Amino acid sequence: MPGSEPDGAPRRAREVRCRMCGRPLTGTASRRTGLGPACDAKLHPPAPDIRTRRRDAEQDPLPGVE
Numbered sequence: 822m823p824g825s826e827p828d829g830a831p832r833r834a835r836e837v838r839c840r841m842c843g844r845p846l847t848g849t850a851s852r853r854t855g856l857g858p859a860c861d862a863k864l865h866p867p868a869p870d871i872r873t874r875r876r877d878a879e880q881d882p883l884p885g886v887e
Contacts, residue, residue, distance in 0.1 A: 837852045838845055841860035846852045854861065 836845055837855070839851075839857040839860055840855045841864070842857065844857055846855075846857055848858070851857050851861075856864065
């Protein structure tokens with residue numbers, strides 16, 4: 822059968838290397854994207870938390886509202 826080893830041994834997966842640093846990738850998601858976790862974090866930093874950009878304002882209470 823084409824692509825199979827003659828002695829019945831399983832085929833080894835092709836080695837995939839990180840596009841940024843060249844290290845070998847082992848995880849399925851990393852192999853799919855072509856970037857290791859550290860390099861992916863450098864290119865795609867987490868979004869800032871919206872609560873950190875909020876600030877409370879000093880204001881008087883509305884009339885009629887307790």
